[in-house]
Amino acid sequence: MDIYQFSLFKFDSTTLTLTQNGHVIELRPKSKLLLKVLLENSSQIVDKNQLLASVWSESVVGENVIYDAIKELRQALGDSPRHSLFIQTLPKKGYQWIYPYDTYQPETIINRVTMNKLKRHLIKIFAFAGIFIIGLMMVSYWLKVEPVKASKNLTGLTNDNLLSEIADSSGSGNATSNQSMANNSNRKPMIAILPFVNQTSHIDASWITLGLMDILENNVAYQDSFITYPSKGILSLLSQQSIKPNTLLDEFQLEKLAQTTSADYVVSVTVSGESNDYGAHASIYIAKDKLSVSRQIEDSSLGNLINKLNFQLTDRFIHGALTFEHHPAAMQDDFMVRIFAEGNEALLSRQHYLAKHYFEIVLQHHPEFLEAKFKLAKTEVELGDLNRAKNLLEAIIDSQNNTAERLRVDELLAAHSANLLGKIHYYQGHYDKSDSLFNYAQAIFEKHKNDKWLAWTYILKSRIAGFNRNPMLAIQHLNTALSLYQKIEHLRGQGWTLQFLAERSFEINQLEQAKLYLEHSLAVRNRAGNQLGVAATLVKMGAYSAIDDKQKALKLYLQALEIYQLVGDKNAEKVGLSVLANFWIREKNETKAAHFVDKLFENAKALQNEKVTLDAQNVKINFLLMKNQVSEAKALLKEMISTSDRLGYLALNKIFVKRLESVERLTKADSE
Missing domain, CATH: 3.40.50.10610 (ABC-type transport auxiliary lipoprotein component)
Known part of the structure; x- marks a missing residue:
C-alpha cells in the first residue's frame, strides 16, 4: 500500500488517514474508501457503478451516497465542482482525480512513525499533568471570587x-x-x-x-x-x-x-x-x-x-x-447611540458619504469619543481623504498614549489605528513611518496575545520589506503570518497570505512555487466559502497563466467577474472589470476594451469614490495610448496628478508624474 502526497495533503491508503500539514482531517469511512479508489485509478474516469461496487459492495444503496461522499471530500480538500482542483466531475461519465501526486511506501517512514507514537504518549502525560495543575489553580481561584x-x-x-x-x-x-x-x-x-x-x-x-x-x-x-x-x-x-x-x-x-x-x-x-x-x-x-x-x-x-x-x-x-x-457620556445619550449605529450600517453597506455624516454628528456632541474617530477615519480612507484620516488616527494614538489608566479596548484601538495610519503613510511614500507604526501595533498585539491581528500586522510589514527590495524578508513575514493564521484556524487569513506569498515568489522568478501557493489559496478559500477570495485568487492565476496561455487567462478572469457580480460587491467588481479591460487592451481589441472601460467608469460612478475613479482613469490611460490618443492621455494624467495630490495619495501621485514624463518623452521622440 502507498502513501499519496499532493499539495499540502497526505493520504495513507493502508490506514485510510488524510492529513494536512500533519493535522488529521476527519472523514466518514466510505468517503475515505472513495478517495482511495479515485487515487488508485487516477489515470482513468471512475464511473458510478464502479464506485458503488468498490465502496458500497456490502449494501444496496442509491447514487446519492456517492454525491454525499464526493461533497464531503471536496469540503475537506477545499475543492469546488466549479473550479475543480482535485476531483473533476465528468457529466454522465463519472469522476476523476486530476491533481498530480507523489507516492512512497510506509516502510520508509517507520522510524518517524515510532517517534510520533512516543511523542503522543509524552503529550498525553504532560496534558494530564497540566490539566490537573490547572484544575487546582481554577478551584483555588473560584473560591476567592465573589458572586x-x-x-x-x-x-x-x-x-x-x-x-x-x-x-x-x-x-x-x-x-x-x-x-x-x-x-x-x-x-x-x-x-x-x-x-x-x-x-x-x-x-x-x-x-x-x-x-x-x-x-x-x-x-x-x-x-x-x-x-x-x-x-x-x-x-x-x-x-x-x-x-x-x-x-x-x-x-x-x-x-x-x-x-x-x-x-x-x-x-x-x-x-x-x-x-x-x-x-x-x-x-x-x-x-x-x-x-x-x-x-x-x-x-x-x-x-x-x-x-x-x-x-x-x-x-x-x-x-x-x-x-x-468605554465612553459613558455617549452611552447616556440614546440618540447618539442610534446615530453611531446608523453610521456603522452605512459604512458596512459602503454608503460612505452617509456614514461620514453620521460619525461627524456623533463627534460634534462627543469630540473625545475615540471609536467614532476611528470609524470616521476608516470612512475618510474609503472616500480618499487620506490627510483628514491621518489627523484623526494620530489624535487617537496620542490620546491613548497620554492616558494614565489604559483600558484594554483603548490600547487595542490604538494598535488598529496605528496599522491604518501606517497604511496611509505607505500610500504616501513614507515607508519608515509605516514601519515604525506597524512595529508599535505589533508590540500591542503580542502583549495581548491577539494572533489574528498580529498576523495582519506581519502582512503589512511584508509590504514595507517588498518596497525595500527585500523579498526574502517579506516572505519571512508572510510565513509568520501564515503560521499564526493556521494556529487559530483562520481560513480567510490563510487564503490572503498564500496569495501574497505567491506574489512574492513570482517577484523572485519562482513561477511554479507561485502557482502552488495559488492552488492552495484557492483550496483554502473554497473550504472557507470565501467567494470574494476565490475570485481574487482566480484573477491572480489568470495573470500568471497569461504568460503562456491567454485563453486560460481570459477564462479565469471571466469566472472571477461572474463571482464578483453574483456576490454583488461593487468595490470588488472593479477588480474583475479592470483585468478584463487591460486584457483586451493588450490584445488591441478596441471594441471589447472600450466595453470594459465604460463598465469600469459606471462602477466608479456608482461607488462615488474618487480613489476608485483614479483606478478607472489609470486603465483608461492604457486604452488611450493603445489608440495613439497621446494628447488625451496627457490631459487625463495631469488631472489624475492633481486629484491624487489633493487626496493625499502621494505614492500614487509620483507614479502618475513618472507616467506623464514617459508619455511626454514618447511624444518628443515621435516628433523628432
Whole structure:
C-alpha cells in the first residue's frame, strides 16, 4: 500500500488517514474508501457503478451516497465542482482525480512513525499533568471570587431595546452550564455562532452555510469584547448529535448547545430567497433567560443582504452599545447611540458619504469619543481623504498614549489605528513611518496575545520589506503570518497570505512555487466559502497563466467577474472589470476594451469614490495610448496628478508624474 502526497495533503491508503500539514482531517469511512479508489485509478474516469461496487459492495444503496461522499471530500480538500482542483466531475461519465501526486511506501517512514507514537504518549502525560495543575489553580481561584449580582430579566425583550439589554447583561455567564465561570464577573461573554441555514436557490452553496458563519465569527472576534466559540468545535458538537450543518435548531437544542459550550449567546441565521429577492432571519438565543430575540432583514442583492446581516449582528445586535461603555457620556445619550449605529450600517453597506455624516454628528456632541474617530477615519480612507484620516488616527494614538489608566479596548484601538495610519503613510511614500507604526501595533498585539491581528500586522510589514527590495524578508513575514493564521484556524487569513506569498515568489522568478501557493489559496478559500477570495485568487492565476496561455487567462478572469457580480460587491467588481479591460487592451481589441472601460467608469460612478475613479482613469490611460490618443492621455494624467495630490495619495501621485514624463518623452521622440 502507498502513501499519496499532493499539495499540502497526505493520504495513507493502508490506514485510510488524510492529513494536512500533519493535522488529521476527519472523514466518514466510505468517503475515505472513495478517495482511495479515485487515487488508485487516477489515470482513468471512475464511473458510478464502479464506485458503488468498490465502496458500497456490502449494501444496496442509491447514487446519492456517492454525491454525499464526493461533497464531503471536496469540503475537506477545499475543492469546488466549479473550479475543480482535485476531483473533476465528468457529466454522465463519472469522476476523476486530476491533481498530480507523489507516492512512497510506509516502510520508509517507520522510524518517524515510532517517534510520533512516543511523542503522543509524552503529550498525553504532560496534558494530564497540566490539566490537573490547572484544575487546582481554577478551584483555588473560584473560591476567592465573589458572586456577581443577578442581572435584570430580559423577558419581553424587543428588537428596539435589544442593543442596550445585551450590553447591560454582557458581564453575566451561563448559570445552567458552568456556575463557576458565571461567577467570574471579569469573564468576557461567550458567543457561539451556528452554521447558516441555507434555504436559497443556491442550495448547494457551502459558502452560505459555512462561509458566512466564518465571516460573522471573524467580525465578532474583531471587536475583542467577546469570546467566540471556535466554529470547528461547533461543527464537531453538531456532528456528535447527528445534526447536519444546514439544520435549524429548536429551543431545546439551543439550550443544550449553550450548556455544552458555556455560551452566553447562540447566534443562528436562516438565509432564504432567490434572484432579486433575498431574506435573512437572524436570531440570538440568550442562555441565562432561555429566550430568543430575532430580526428579519431583506434585500434584492445577496451581497447587500450579507453586508446588512453582518452589521445587524456585529455592530447593532452585539457590539454597538458595548463600544459606548468605554465612553459613558455617549452611552447616556440614546440618540447618539442610534446615530453611531446608523453610521456603522452605512459604512458596512459602503454608503460612505452617509456614514461620514453620521460619525461627524456623533463627534460634534462627543469630540473625545475615540471609536467614532476611528470609524470616521476608516470612512475618510474609503472616500480618499487620506490627510483628514491621518489627523484623526494620530489624535487617537496620542490620546491613548497620554492616558494614565489604559483600558484594554483603548490600547487595542490604538494598535488598529496605528496599522491604518501606517497604511496611509505607505500610500504616501513614507515607508519608515509605516514601519515604525506597524512595529508599535505589533508590540500591542503580542502583549495581548491577539494572533489574528498580529498576523495582519506581519502582512503589512511584508509590504514595507517588498518596497525595500527585500523579498526574502517579506516572505519571512508572510510565513509568520501564515503560521499564526493556521494556529487559530483562520481560513480567510490563510487564503490572503498564500496569495501574497505567491506574489512574492513570482517577484523572485519562482513561477511554479507561485502557482502552488495559488492552488492552495484557492483550496483554502473554497473550504472557507470565501467567494470574494476565490475570485481574487482566480484573477491572480489568470495573470500568471497569461504568460503562456491567454485563453486560460481570459477564462479565469471571466469566472472571477461572474463571482464578483453574483456576490454583488461593487468595490470588488472593479477588480474583475479592470483585468478584463487591460486584457483586451493588450490584445488591441478596441471594441471589447472600450466595453470594459465604460463598465469600469459606471462602477466608479456608482461607488462615488474618487480613489476608485483614479483606478478607472489609470486603465483608461492604457486604452488611450493603445489608440495613439497621446494628447488625451496627457490631459487625463495631469488631472489624475492633481486629484491624487489633493487626496493625499502621494505614492500614487509620483507614479502618475513618472507616467506623464514617459508619455511626454514618447511624444518628443515621435516628433523628432
